[in-house]
Amino acid sequence: MLESHARILLPAPSPEALAPAAPATIPIVSGPGERWFGPGELAHWSAPVAAPVPCRAARQSVLLHEGAPAHSFYIVQAGDFKVSRMAEDGYEQVIAFAGAGDALGLDGLASGCHLGTVEALQDSIVYALPLADLHALRAANATFDRRLMESLGARWECMGDMAWLMGALGADRRTARFLLQLSRTMARRGMSARRLRLAMSRRDIAAHLGLAHESISRAMTSLAMAGYLRVYGREVEIMDMDGLRQLAANTRGHACDGAPAALRDRAPAHAVRDDPACAMH
Amino acid sequence: MLESHARILLPAPSPEALAPAAPATIPIVSGPGERWFGPGELAHWSAPVAAPVPCRAARQSVLLHEGAPAHSFYIVQAGDFKVSRMAEDGYEQVIAFAGAGDALGLDGLASGCHLGTVEALQDSIVYALPLADLHALRAANATFDRRLMESLGARWECMGDMAWLMGALGADRRTARFLLQLSRTMARRGMSARRLRLAMSRRDIAAHLGLAHESISRAMTSLAMAGYLRVYGREVEIMDMDGLRQLAANTRGHACDGAPAALRDRAPAHAVRDDPACAMH
DNA sequence: CGTCCTATTGACCTCACTCAAGAATAGTGG
DNA sequence: CCACTATTCTTGAGTGAGGTCAATAGGACG
Numbered sequence: 001m002l003e004s005h006a007r008i009l010l011p012a013p014s015p016e017a018l019a020p021a022a023p024a025t026i027p028i029v030s031g032p033g034e035r036w037f038g039p040g041e042l043a044h045w046s047a048p049v050a051a052p053v054p055c056r057a058a059r060q061s062v063l064l065h066e067g068a069p070a071h072s073f074y075i076v077q078a079g080d081f082k083v084s085r086m087a088e089d090g091y092e093q094v095i096a097f098a099g100a101g102d103a104l105g106l107d108g109l110a111s112g113c114h115l116g117t118v119e120a121l122q123d124s125i126v127y128a129l130p131l132a133d134l135h136a137l138r139a140a141n142a143t144f145d146r147r148l149m150e151s152l153g154a155r156w157e158c159m160g161d162m163a164w165l166m167g168a169l170g171a172d173r174r175t176a177r178f179l180l181q182l183s184r185t186m187a188r189r190g191m192s193a194r195r196l197r198l199a200m201s202r203r204d205i206a207a208h209l210g211l212a213h214e215s216i217s218r219a220m221t222s223l224a225m226a227g228y229l230r231v232y233g234r235e236v237e238i239m240d241m242d243g244l245r246q247l248a249a250n251t252r253g254h255a256c257d258g259a260p261a262a263l264r265d266r267a268p269a270h271a272v273r274d275d276p277a278c279a280m281h
Numbered sequence: 282m283l284e285s286h287a288r289i290l291l292p293a294p295s296p297e298a299l300a301p302a303a304p305a306t307i308p309i310v311s312g313p314g315e316r317w318f319g320p321g322e323l324a325h326w327s328a329p330v331a332a333p334v335p336c337r338a339a340r341q342s343v344l345l346h347e348g349a350p351a352h353s354f355y356i357v358q359a360g361d362f363k364v365s366r367m368a369e370d371g372y373e374q375v376i377a378f379a380g381a382g383d384a385l386g387l388d389g390l391a392s393g394c395h396l397g398t399v400e401a402l403q404d405s406i407v408y409a410l411p412l413a414d415l416h417a418l419r420a421a422n423a424t425f426d427r428r429l430m431e432s433l434g435a436r437w438e439c440m441g442d443m444a445w446l447m448g449a450l451g452a453d454r455r456t457a458r459f460l461l462q463l464s465r466t467m468a469r470r471g472m473s474a475r476r477l478r479l480a481m482s483r484r485d486i487a488a489h490l491g492l493a494h495e496s497i498s499r500a501m502t503s504l505a506m507a508g509y510l511r512v513y514g515r516e517v518e519i520m521d522m523d524g525l526r527q528l529a530a531n532t533r534g535h536a537c538d539g540a541p542a543a544l545r546d547r548a549p550a551h552a553v554r555d556d557p558a559c560a561m562h
Numbered sequence: 563c564g565t566c567c568t569a570t571t572g573a574c575c576t577c578a579c580t581c582a583a584g585a586a587t588a589g590t591g592g
Numbered sequence: 593c594c595a596c597t598a599t600t601c602t603t604g605a606g607t608g609a610g611g612t613c614a615a616t617a618g619g620a621c622g
Contacts (some may be wrong), residue, residue, distance in 0.1 A: 037370030085441050091532035093448045095440055109434030115441050118516060155436035159376055160366050160396050166447040167374045167491050169611075202601065210448050213577055217602055233587075233601080240570065251372035252611085254576095319573085450579080452610065483569065493611055498570055514569080515620095535608095568619080576611080577609105587600070 052127040063116040070108020079124020080199035094208035175219035333408040345399040351389020361480035425441020428532035456500035479515040
């Protein structure tokens with residue numbers, strides 16, 4: 001039902017679609033932030049073996065289908081994606097979010113089939129490379145090989161992060177951890193760590209954190225009321241990074257343990273939606 | 282505090298310790314079950330470059346320390362381990378459990394440091410191989426290289442499994458999913474899928490599922506009362522695999538949705554501890 | 563035999579899920 | 593450009609599930 005009106009990505013993009021998709025320098029960054037190749041390096045990146053194909057993925061289009069045979073992998077040039085897995089009962093569990101520089105489709109390396117569905121959260125641009133060329137590419141380019149290994153090994157970090165996220169007790173803390181992770185990711189991409197523009201819906205966040213989407217709303221307003229951040233729709237500004245970190249540090253136990261007066265009597269005057277400074281959009 | 286009385290693994294095992302650790306055939310299996318190399322293949326596994334060193338890890342000994350520089354990786358020959366990460370507040374989040382055939386220490390590939398602490402849940406035997414020999418080994422042995430890539434790519438599946446685990450609402454369902462995953466893992470190792478011998482404590486399970494350890498106890502007895510399984514300490518026998526799967530299928534919503542009379546009026550006569558068939562230990 | 567750890571069970575109470583309704587935003591078509 | 597519609601987001605009320613605290617029993621180990 002979510003995919004009913006999902007536009008399918010066209011495998012062979014039209015020429016005019018490709019034109020704006022090929023800038024001079026392409027900073028490619030892997031999963032948790034390490035750079036694949038610096039600007040301008042893409043030219044001789046895979047030159048001897050294969051050329052990465054730029055593709056446009058429209059919003060809500062499905063880049064990779066769960067269970068489909070793995071043909072190629074992608075590196076996000078611009079835009080945002082969500083990786084999800086459908087449970088037997090139709091519940092859509094969001095595994096991860098991917099942004100500029102992240103690699104997609106490497107999950108098919110082990111099983112030959114994609115383990116998750118990858119959907120564009122907004123109009124995006126990706127570089128596609130056939131999986132068949134992967135081995136030749138690794139043999140021809142030692143740097144690519146090393147980066148690939150590192151990127152694959154970085155999944156361990158992802159698992160730790162996910163466990164850290166889901167291990168937190170309380171919707172507020174879990175949401176705080178999510179925002180902190182997002183902030184860190186944005187900082188690694190050279191963007192502001194304080195001003196975040198959420199590409200995903202509350203429902204997607206909820207499906208990622210294992211909460212109800214109403215709880216996300218409540219947690220956001222709760223954190224805003226406490227003065228930790230300001231929320232205006234999908235624009236989030238972190239006002240008190242240290243306080244947020246302190247709140248997120250406690251995995252279990254009552255919230256008052258780490259930040260005694262955290263969510264009760266802290267700056268209750270912050271009327272989120274009435275604050276003129278929140279008018280960002 | 283958990284590591285206070287933890288015996289440290291001796292890097293150079295004594296000769297008599299090595300003797301029983303080198304059987305004729307060594308079935309090496311990777312993370313989710315794919316075989317690294319068949320029996321007898323270890324001989325020429327890494328022969329041209331390096332020899333894997335068998336090591337014994339006593340119960341509660343720490344094989345890898347979180348944050349320590351990554352020197353070598355291991356393949357579990359026998360025994361069980363838990364991989365955990367310490368939160369800032371001292372909460373020990375269990376990332377995963379590892380058993381025979383699983384690879385350990387590859388998390389240091391990306392960052393150079395281990396991202397988690399690996400502790401032996403019982404006296405175990407592992408094969409150690411220096412990370413420095415990894416590249417040479419890959420170059421010399423194409424099969425090893427491929428298996429390594431697959432093993433690394435399989436982390437994606439692990440992430441999906443973890444999300445599936447934590448995404449379930451309700452301690453009963455979450456515990457059911459955990460037991461099903463464990464059952465699948467044991468089946469892949471050629472052991473019984475119905476009779477499980479839990480290597481980890483309830484507390485470890487709780488830290489892995491994001492629940493209180495009391496909830497694990499309650500969930501186990503609840504599932505036993507419903508007739509899904511029989512529990513005697515760390516021995517668990519799955520009595521109704523299909524029913525358990527059906528219960529675990531529902532991620533959210535009331536438990537009655539999938540199995541209407543699941544945990545209420547189903548075989549309440551099953552007195553777990555009074556059943557003579559449960560005397561396994 | 564004493565101690566520590568694990569496991570179980572009970573009582574209490576907070577918290578988050580569910581259901582439900584309203585408001586705001588985005589997307590669509592005239 | 594504006595109206596209409598669908599989706600998203602927010603807020604409220606009620607309730608059930610699970611966390612916390614606490615006590616007990618059983619086992620392992622020294």
